[in-house]
Amino acid sequence: MAKLSIALILITVIALSGCVGGTTEKSASDGSVKIIPLAIAHTGYSPSTITVNKGDYVKIQAVAAVGTSTHAHGVTIDEYGINKKVTTEDPASPEVIEFLADKAGTFKIYCGTCKEGIFGAEHPKIEAKLVVK
Numbered sequence: 001m002a003k004l005s006i007a008l009i010l011i012t013v014i015a016l017s018g019c020v021g022g023t024t025e026k027s028a029s030d031g032s033v034k035i036i037p038l039a040i041a042h043t044g045y046s047p048s049t050i051t052v053n054k055g056d057y058v059k060i061q062a063v064a065a066v067g068t069s070t071h072a073h074g075v076t077i078d079e080y081g082i083n084k085k086v087t088t089e090d091p092a093s094p095e096v097i098e099f100l101a102d103k104a105g106t107f108k109i110y111c112g113t114c115k116e117g118i119f120g121a122e123h124p125k126i127e128a129k130l131v132v133k
Ligand SMILES: [Cu+2]
Pocket: 071, 072, 073, 074, 111, 113, 114, 123, 126
């Protein structure tokens, strides 16, 4: 009985660990769930291009680069109605931005919340791209 429990726990851990680090899993619809770790620094986003397929359910796990969380960087994608401030630097508890990629095209990701940070309107222009194929 104890062996069976340990085996079940191991299977669960292995199954859950498949959900992090840019891997994909099938969702109920025909699209996949895409987990995208994203770091925001003063100089830009990393990665600078996020590519998903139309119909994918996207979970961007955003963190501010170390030492930058007080600048109120964020993730804004106008066409998807996303405008999120990212104040965490901890990859273990990122700001998760979820949406269904139901519109194909190339969309600008920019920092719409920076005006609230200490640089105000002087904040460097940082941009990335969301490509929905
Ligand atoms: Cu910013």
